Amino acid sequence: MIPLLVAIPLLFAFIISLLPALGKQKLSKYLFLIGAFSPWLFISSIVQKLPLDEVVGGWKRISGIEVMVDSYSLPFLAAELLLFTFVAVYVYGDYYPKKSENKVYVILLLLHSGLLGAFISRDLFNYYIYMEIASVSSFALVAISREKGARKAAFRYALFSLLASYIFILAIGIIYLKTGYLNLLLIKENLVFSKEVNVALALAFSSLILKSGIFPLHFWLPDAHSKADAPISALLSGLVVKAPVYGMILLILTFPISTLMQNILIATAFLSIFFGIAMALIQKNSERLLAYHTVSQMGYVLLGIGLLNPLAAAYYAMAHSLFKGGLFLSVGTIAEHYGTRDLEKLSYRHSKFLVIAITLLSLAIGGVSPFIGAFGKFMLVKKIDGLLKYAFYAGGIGTLASFIKLNYYLLKRGEKIPFPLKKEMVSLSVGLLTLISGIYLYPHLQLVRDLSFIFIGFALFYVFKKLGFFEFHPSPPFPDTISGLGREINVYMLFLGAFLLFLLFNSL
Amino acid sequence: MISAELTGIIIMLIGMYGLMTKENLIKLVLSVNVVSIGLVLFFIGTAYIEGGDVPILPRSTVVDPLPATLMLTTLVVDVAITSLALALVLKIRREEE
Numbered sequence: 001m002i003p004l005l006v007a008i009p010l011l012f013a014f015i016i017s018l019l020p021a022l023g024k025q026k027l028s029k030y031l032f033l034i035g036a037f038s039p040w041l042f043i044s045s046i047v048q049k050l051p052l053d054e055v056v057g058g059w060k061r062i063s064g065i066e067v068m069v070d071s072y073s074l075p076f077l078a079a080e081l082l083l084f085t086f087v088a089v090y091v092y093g094d095y096y097p098k099k100s101e102n103k104v105y106v107i108l109l110l111l112h113s114g115l116l117g118a119f120i121s122r123d124l125f126n127y128y129i130y131m132e133i134a135s136v137s138s139f140a141l142v143a144i145s146r147e148k149g150a151r152k153a154a155f156r157y158a159l160f161s162l163l164a165s166y167i168f169i170l171a172i173g174i175i176y177l178k179t180g181y182l183n184l185l186l187i188k189e190n191l192v193f194s195k196e197v198n199v200a201l202a203l204a205f206s207s208l209i210l211k212s213g214i215f216p217l218h219f220w221l222p223d224a225h226s227k228a229d230a231p232i233s234a235l236l237s238g239l240v241v242k243a244p245v246y247g248m249i250l251l252i253l254t255f256p257i258s259t260l261m262q263n264i265l266i267a268t269a270f271l272s273i274f275f276g277i278a279m280a281l282i283q284k285n286s287e288r289l290l291a292y293h294t295v296s297q298m299g300y301v302l303l304g305i306g307l308l309n310p311l312a313a314a315y316y317a318m319a320h321s322l323f324k325g326g327l328f329l330s331v332g333t334i335a336e337h338y339g340t341r342d343l344e345k346l347s348y349r350h351s352k353f354l355v356i357a358i359t360l361l362s363l364a365i366g367g368v369s370p371f372i373g374a375f376g377k378f379m380l381v382k383k384i385d386g387l388l389k390y391a392f393y394a395g396g397i398g399t400l401a402s403f404i405k406l407n408y409y410l411l412k413r414g415e416k417i418p419f420p421l422k423k424e425m426v427s428l429s430v431g432l433l434t435l436i437s438g439i440y441l442y443p444h445l446q447l448v449r450d451l452s453f454i455f456i457g458f459a460l461f462y463v464f465k466k467l468g469f470f471e472f473h474p475s476p477p478f479p480d481t482i483s484g485l486g487r488e489i490n491v492y493m494l495f496l497g498a499f500l501l502f503l504l505f506n507s508l
Numbered sequence: 509m510i511s512a513e514l515t516g517i518i519i520m521l522i523g524m525y526g527l528m529t530k531e532n533l534i535k536l537v538l539s540v541n542v543v544s545i546g547l548v549l550f551f552i553g554t555a556y557i558e559g560g561d562v563p564i565l566p567r568s569t570v571v572d573p574l575p576a577t578l579m580l581t582t583l584v585v586d587v588a589i590t591s592l593a594l595a596l597v598l599k600i601r602r603e604e605e
Contacts, residue, residue, distance in 0.1 A: 013520065014541070072525070125581075126576055129581060129585075132585050136585070136588060136589060136592065139589070139592055139596075140592065143592075143596055143599070148603075151596050151600045151602055151603060153601045154596055155533065155593060155596040155597065155600060157594065158589060159537070159540060159592050159593065160525075160535060160584075161594075162540055162589050163524075163527065163540055163543060165541050165545060165585075166520070166540075166544055166547050169547055169578075169582060170517075170520070170547060173547075173550055173551050173554055173575070176554065176574075177513075177554045182574075194560075218518065282511070360531065482600060482601065483531050483532060485531060485532030485533065485600070486536065487531055488531055489527065489536055490528050490529060490530070493527040493528045494528055495522065497524060497528065502518055
């Protein structure tokens with residue numbers, strides 16, 4: 001039953017790719033919708049029987065590939081299905097020109113099945129394969145954008161993601177060499193802890209941190225996520241960076257993590273949170289602002305991993321998928337209809353649906369109750385104490401200040417360009433979903449705390465504005481040429497090498 | 509004597525050196541391919557058993573067949589991404605002109 005979740009979108013991707021040869025191109029959008037929505041048919045019966053595990057093809061566990069849906073993978077699956085449904089509705093119809101429509105649908109379905117496959121796997125190699133299907137489709141999806149520089153962003157993304165994958169497989173190889181299994185349950189049963197396993201964990205964590213775009217290995221993310229088209233950005237920021245997080249959850253569920261490694265992960269998480277916010281505050285490009293918030297929000301998810309609280313990481317990842325996906329869809333709609341991504345020129349004032357949607361989503365990302373972000377933060381904060389708790393709340397206030405800035409710019413009177421109702425409705429439904437799911441999961445209202453946070457956020461925004469912080473535009477460190485791109489990759493490779501060495505030395 | 513695993517890791521490091529020093533985009537793609545070759549060698553090395561034979565029944569000492577199958581999958585991914593990356597290089601060059 002569980003493998004069908006993945007198999008049917010994959011089958012439809014294959015069928016759609018055959019359609020042009022048969023001269024039936026017109027059918028592709030209908031088949032796309034069937035393929036995209038098909039997992040909903042199975043998910044309801046799976047949810048009733050949790051935790052449900054199954055070895056594909058009915059083999060014995062030792063020789064087969066195990067898949068499982070349990071409380072750790074359920075938030076990921078829920079986020080995937082919900083956000084992909086919204087994006088499918090957004091893209092369906094005439095978003096892409098007739099000429100490239102067919103190919104885009106094929107790649108989107110591949111992305112869909114790759115992510116679903118990664119989120120159900122309990123076998124290291126199978127997990128890698130599905131994550132790779134999702135990443136390869138996302139390189140292609142970034143590259144089809146009309147935005148200038150999208151090809152360069154896709155190239156950088158592809159190169160680093162591929163290298164990270166190889167580092168991850170090397171880690172899998174070491175684990176296989178030491179334990180003789182790829183199935184995580186069997187690895188856990190047969191694990192004898194040794195230095196080699198520690199090295200493998202360091203390799204695996206650094207590769208997954210790169211793939212999920214966490215500071216200091218975030219360099220590919222802002223470009224890739226901001227140059228892609230709006231619905232693609234929503235998928236990349238909402239879902240594709242969550243697949244490596246699921247891998248990290250599998251690792252901490254299987255292997256004992258040393259305190260030193262835990263502290264490194266927590267420190268990285270906090271650095272990522274604050275770096276992301278600081279960079280987002282100075283951005284003038286609407287999509288780049290959101291992309292830097294992904295760096296910051298993935299820090300929160302890594303915090304859950306570092307605190308060995310996988311459930312919190314999973315639920316925060318789900319919360320982030322919904323609100324960030326919604327933000328990219330709504331802000332991206334505005335940016336696309338204005339034909340620019342410059343915050344100064346955009347305005348949502350004349351569209352009441354988008355005003356409501358973006359306000360709801362901004363509150364959700366700021367962690368205001370009763371939105372879903374508050375639930376994610378409540379799960380995370382349970383295990384934090386002392387000074388770190390203040391740092392944690394400071395991150396929330398910084399996020400609020402940054403989104404107050406976004407809404408401040410969008411609220412200005414601008415040219416009145418009408419938006420299509422379907423796009424407005426999709427954005428509004430995601431916004432309402434963050435509210436409804438938040439009320440359902442965590443029905444607590446912390447009015448005093450949240451209002452004071454919003455107030456401090458406003459004060460912070462005002463101070464930054466007076467200080468001229470928003471006018472500060474550092475020039476890009478590398479020239480926008482081919483050799484500039486090459487040099488940029490060299491420098492970032494050195495970063496990656498340094499980070500890798502740092503983790504390796506600390507794991508020995 | 510140096511083992512195949514160690515050689516594999518050294519080849520991976522050579523590939524990473526290429527990624528750190530070369531500016532040419534095609535050379536960068538090739539460097540990633542060098543990393544992948546090193547990885548394949550590492551895996552094949554892990555499967556090797558002294559005096560092991562092809563894993564077809566009915567032989568007694570055989571090499572571990574699983575790493576070879578895993579590497580087959582990795583190579584397919586590698587081919588796909590290499591072609592995609594090279595296509596992107598072409599597009600980047602065309603945009604630049």
